[in-house]
Amino acid sequence: MGMSRIECIFFSEFHPTLGPKITYQVPEEYISRELFDTVQVYIITKPELQNKLITVTAMEKKLIGCPVCIEHKKYSRNALLFNLGLVCDARTKTCALEPIVKKLSGYLTTLELESGFISNEESKQKLLPIMSTLLEELNATGACTLPIDESNTINLKLIEQRRDPLIVQEYDVPVFTQCKDHFIKSQWDLTTQQILAYVDGFRHIQKISAEADVELNLVRIAVQNLLYYGVVTLVSIFQYSNVYCTTPKVQSLIDDRSVQAECLSYVTKQGQKRACLRDVFQLYCGLTPGTTVRDLCSRYSQQVQRVDERRLIQYGLMKGLIRRLQKYPVKVTRDERSRPPRLYTGCHSYDEICCKTGMSYKELDERLENDPNIIVCWK
Amino acid sequence: MYIHSSSFDLQGERKSMYKQSENSFFKCGEKTSPISVILVTSGSRGNKLLFRYPFQRVADCTSSLTTKQRSPYALNTTGDVLEDPDGDSREQTPLTDEQLVAGFSDIILATILATKSDMCGKKFELKIDNVRFVGHPTLLQHPHTIQVSKTDPSPKREMPTMILFSVVFALRANADPSVISCMHNLSRRIAIALQHEERRCQYLTREAKLMLAVQDEVTNMTETDGSPQSPFRQILPKCKLARDLKEAYDSLCTTGVVRLHINNWLEVSFCLPHKIHRVGSNHVPPEALERSLKAIRPYHALLLLDSEKALLAQLPLDCSPALVRLIKTCSAVKNLQQLAQDADLNLLQIFQIAAHLVYWGKAIIVYPLCENNVYMLSPHANISLYSPLAEGFGQQFPGHDLPSMLAKFSLPLSLSEFRNPLDASVQEAQLIQMVVWMLQRRLLIQLHTYVCLLVPPSEEEPGLLRDEELPLVARVGGRSLSTPSALSFGSPTSSDDMTLTSPSMDNSSAELLPGGDSPLNRRMTETLLASLTEHERQVILNIPAAQSPEDLRMFARLLHYFRGHHHLEEIMYNENMRRSQLKTLFDKFRSVLVVTNHEDPVISLFQSPLE
Numbered sequence: 005m006g007m008s009r010i011e012c013i014f015f016s017e018f019h020p021t022l023g024p025k026i027t028y029q030v031p032e033e034y035i036s037r038e039l040f041d042t043v044q045v046y047i048i049t050k051p052e053l054q055n056k057l058i059t060v061t062a063m064e065k066k067l068i069g070c071p072v073c074i075e076h077k078k079y080s081r082n083a084l085l086f087n088l089g090l091v092c093d094a095r096t097k098t099c100a101l102e103p104i105v106k107k108l109s110g111y112l113t114t115l116e117l118e119s120g121f122i123s124n125e126e127s128k129q130k131l132l133p134i135m136s137t138l139l140e141e142l143n144a145t146g147a148c149t150l151p152i153d154e155s156n157t158i159n160l161k162l163i164e165q166r167r168d169p170l171i172v173q174e175y176d177v178p179v180f181t182q183c184k185d186h187f188i189k190s191q192w193d194l195t196t197q198q199i200l201a202y203v204d205g206f207r208h209i210q211k212i213s214a215e216a217d218v219e220l221n222l223v224r225i226a227v228q229n230l231l232y233y234g235v236v237t238l239v240s241i242f243q244y245s246n247v248y249c250t251t252p253k254v255q256s257l258i259d260d261r262s263v264q265a266e267c268l269s270y271v272t273k274q275g276q277k278r279a280c281l282r283d284v285f286q287l288y289c290g291l292t293p294g295t296t297v298r299d300l301c302s303r304y305s306q307q308v309q310r311v312d313e314r315r316l317i318q319y320g321l322m323k324g325l326i327r328r329l330q331k332y333p334v335k336v337t338r339d340e341r342s343r344p345p346r347l348y349t350g351c352h353s354y355d356e357i358c359c360k361t362g363m364s365y366k367e368l369d370e371r372l373e374n375d376p377n378i379i380v381c382w383k
Numbered sequence: 384m385y386i387h388s389s390s391f392d393l394q395g396e397r398k399s400m401y402k403q404s405e406n407s408f409f410k411c412g413e414k415t416s417p418i419s420v421i422l423v424t425s426g427s428r429g430n431k432l433l434f435r436y437p438f439q440r441v442a443d444c445t446s447s448l449t450t451k452q453r454s455p456y457a458l459n460t461t462g463d464v465l466e467d468p469d470g471d472s473r474e475q476t477p478l479t480d481e482q483l484v485a486g487f488s489d490i491i492l493a494t495i496l497a498t499k500s501d502m503c504g505k506k507f508e509l510k511i512d513n514v515r516f517v518g519h520p521t522l523l524q525h526p527h528t529i530q531v532s533k534t535d536p537s538p539k540r541e542m543p544t545m546i547l548f549s550v551v552f553a554l555r556a557n558a559d560p561s562v563i564s565c566m567h568n569l570s571r572r573i574a575i576a577l578q579h580e581e582r583r584c585q586y587l588t589r590e591a592k593l594m595l596a597v598q599d600e601v602t603n604m605t606e607t608d609g610s611p612q613s614p615f616r617q618i619l620p621k622c623k624l625a626r627d628l629k630e631a632y633d634s635l636c637t638t639g640v641v642r643l644h645i646n647n648w649l650e651v652s653f654c655l656p657h658k659i660h661r662v663g664s665n666h667v668p669p670e671a672l673e674r675s676l677k678a679i680r681p682y683h684a685l686l687l688l689d690s691e692k693a694l695l696a697q698l699p700l701d702c703s704p705a706l707v708r709l710i711k712t713c714s715a716v717k718n719l720q721q722l723a724q725d726a727d728l729n730l731l732q733i734f735q736i737a738a739h740l741v742y743w744g745k746a747i748i749v750y751p752l753c754e755n756n757v758y759m760l761s762p763h764a765n766i767s768l769y770s771p772l773a774e775g776f777g778q779q780f781p782g783h784d785l786p787s788m789l790a791k792f793s794l795p796l797s798l799s800e801f802r803n804p805l806d807a808s809v810q811e812a813q814l815i816q817m818v819v820w821m822l823q824r825r826l827l828i829q830l831h832t833y834v835c836l837l838v839p840p841s842e843e844e845p846g847l848l849r850d851e852e853l854p855l856v857a858r859v860g861g862r863s864l865s866t867p868s869a870l871s872f873g874s875p876t877s878s879d880d881m882t883l884t885s886p887s888m889d890n891s892s893a894e895l896l897p898g899g900d901s902p903l904n905r906r907m908t909e910t911l912l913a914s915l916t917e918h919e920r921q922v923i924l925n926i927p928a929a930q931s932p933e934d935l936r937m938f939a940r941l942l943h944y945f946r947g948h949h950h951l952e953e954i955m956y957n958e959n960m961r962r963s964q965l966k967t968l969f970d971k972f973r974s975v976l977v978v979t980n981h982e983d984p985v986i987s988l989f990q991s992p993l994e
Contacts, residue, residue, distance in 0.1 A: 281837065288979075293759065349769065
């Protein structure tokens with residue numbers, strides 16, 4: 005796991021006579037005396053901070069721990085205080101490690117309550133090899149399954165933190181970022197499995213819902229989940245009357261050989277010789293405001309021979325080489341007595357309005373063209 | 384450097400523009416605002432929390448154990464979730480910001496925030512569950528001197544001595560790293576000012592004494608009266624430092640511009656770019672801002688976001704005269720090079736002041752306004768009928784409405800086309816003002832023409848296709864013509880790096896002799912074309928226009944621009960050519976060139992947030 009490399013795992017406790025100390029650490033001597041002195045107040049803490057995930061940065065290191073306190077008369081000083089923590093470099097992103105630390109503290113607490121694992125000097129020694137294994141496996145594979153004794157096993161996994169996905173609208177079109185067959189369908193939930201066949205990069209959410217016979221909101225949530233894991237990305241509905249324009253990113257087709265290769269194989273028509281870069285680039289650059297896809301195909305008929313224009317647009321949108329220009333109707337003047345516009349406010353695109361009202365583009369166009377109070381903005 | 388003026392309309396518009404934007408998935412105010420500001424010290428009397436703001440409500444003082452952690456996905460069954468003013472019922476606030484930090488008592492905060500002295504002078508960062516504390520603990524005296532004073536029996540030494548202090552900001556744990564960095568910066572600046580005032584006149588010690596006295600008083604009162612009160616509320620009217628900290632907190636939560644006068648003497652000013660540079664509901668990260676600023680060129684222009692008068696009124700009396708001159712001579716039609724000449728400043732100064740103004744959200748970088756500029760509606764523009772922008776436009780330009788104006792820019796429109804020649808010239812000036820107004824509010828983007836050399840592949844040898852497609856850039860090598868990266872905030876840079884003429888290049892046009900088909904020129908052209916493959920060279924030489932040696936020479940000389948990274952205006956500036964010359968050249972060689980129009984990625988940052 006490249007991002008969060010664990011440099012050291014330590015086990016610290018409050019010794020009845022010596023006070024806070026590090027009982028075990030792997031690798032040995034990683035945490036200096038100095039460092040521990042500086043941060044011990046955050047490792048073996050006052051009662052108010054117990055069971056909280058504490059991350060402290062000091063001396064170029066980050067220490068993540070969860071202090072535990074178990075109170076019982078049998079302990080000297082009536083309480084057992086300990087903390088099993090991780091140490092990373094100060095620049096590491098450690099969010100993914102936090103659930104691991106929390107889980108570990110939970111495991112140890114359970115072990116102590118069930119069998120006195122920690123307070124018993126003999127069984128406590130087993131911690132050292134456990135910590136070694138943890139360190140090795142978490143760094144190597146990001147996961148670790150470790151039996152502690154006959155009845156307890158530690159299961160840990162580093163889960164990558166991802167950004168919150170966008171809200172999926174009914175007029176959005178999900179498209180797989182990699183070949184569909186790449187994904188093991190049985191790993192997904194039932195709803196997702198049901199809609200997978202309909203996710204073809206051209207059907208929008210509303211259509212998928214209708215054809216797969218799954219409720220709209222469920223489809224939205226399922227697709228949002230796929231979006232979260234980067235399995236799909238969203239593009240807009242394709243129509244030959246759509247208008248697109250290039251973004252500065254279109255130059256990456258020239259600069260980046262991997263993008264070139266990927267693009268050319270993606271957009272070439274099935275069964276044809278691979279399209280050449282110049283043709284494809286010309287097609288993308290031919291997309292300008294005011295030009296529909298239909299116009300493009302007739303203007304560049306020679307270039308479009310080996311190219312599937314639908315996939316051309318799809319690829320361009322997925323990679324941000326082009327962007328869609330949507331139409332937004334705005335009712336600028338109205339009769340004082342008439343109701344204020346609900347959809348023609350400049351906030352709702354044609355895609356959205358047509359989806360919500362069931363009208364086709366053509367119908368909406370005709371309706372609006374005849375209305376002198378409505379102007380249309382493209383953006 | 385600027386007094387926060389509540390009449391700064393643009394800020395207000397931007398704030399309410401955010402409120403109206405649909406699809407705001409999270410409340411971004413929370414992520415970029417601090418939850419609390421806390422002042423702690425460590426000294427001979429131990430660790431103390433001197434002040435915190437916002438203060439806990441009386442009832443919350445003892446409720447740290449009872450505040451429940453609620454999952455954001457749990458249904459709201461109890462009634463006490465704060466109302467979300469945006470009405471987005473999808474999101475439940477688990478714990479209010481106040482409750483997050485209120486859960487920590489004064490004593491525990493004092494323990495964990497007043498660090499050991501070896502953590503002083505560095506960034507302090509501590510994360511506990513959902514709260515992140517950031518500060519810059521500062522040493523006041525060397526620990527050893529305390530021991531000396533302890534043994535000194537003189538009455539003056541009875542006053543408890545402070546060893547270190549720290550101004551700590553509490554943030555939500557998921558705050559952006561750049562926000563955390565900025566908060567640390569502010570903490571450090573305040574610390575520097577306080578350290579200075581302490582050494583000069585024991586300011587901090589005096590304020591601390593006041594604060595502790597009030598705290599003791601209130602504790603005594605609570606014990607006798609039995610009614611709990613917040614001591615910090617009582618501290619505010621008595622301590623200037625407490626008021627300063629409160630002001631810093633309030634400013635950070637609202638405008639992002641902090642301006643304090645510590646001890647009514649030392650000024651601490653700071654701005655949180657995340658609050659200032661917002662487009663829609665996204666903030667522009669400071670690193671992106673800095674990268675963009677380093678890439679501006681002398682042919683760019685500075686567009687002030689407020690009127691000259693308003694801006695000058697915000698400047699302090701002792702501000703730099705260069706700044707004043709710049710603001711007075713600045714204009715949207717003047718590029719930075721001309722501005723340098725008109726304001727009688729060197730280009731380096733202009734760049735630095737411009738960067739400063741942009742950083743503080745007082746100006747943006749644009750291409751200077753001229754006839755041939757082509758503008759289009761920005762994809763991020765708010766074109767809603769009911770937006771405050773529409774209202775503002777209607778007030779500024781009576782008789783015109785914003786959506787109609789914006790609709791005109793649905794297709795790319797040049798300024799000359801926009802100004803209908805049939806209209807009276809009085810209207811013309813107003814139309815220009817409208818464009819400026821729209822640019823200031825990020826409603827328009829400017830399109831530039833970019834050119835790329837792409838030679839038709841050879842038909843005879845399909846096997847070599849792979850080589851043919853190797854783009855020019857891989858062979859010629861990337862050459863950035865941007866302003867040298869010597870430009871950084873506040874640090875002195877060598878003026879050798881800034882030149883008024885175009886940067887020197889290997890294939891510079893300067894050395895080519897004008898006119899004639901001399902052997903020297905022919906050799907130059909050959910050298911320039913040598914970087915192409917044989918096939919490319921053949922195709923180019925076969926173009927009818929290539930028969931004219933002058934045209935061929937011009938083409939060869941401009942070859943390195945044809946990689947799609949330099950727009951027409953940049954080539955014009957660097958090579959001192961006219962637009963018509965270039966356009967003719969492009970037309971002559973159109974069989975090997977592909978032309979496209981899009982925004983300039985270098986300054987598009989100022990028009991749209993990062994994707």
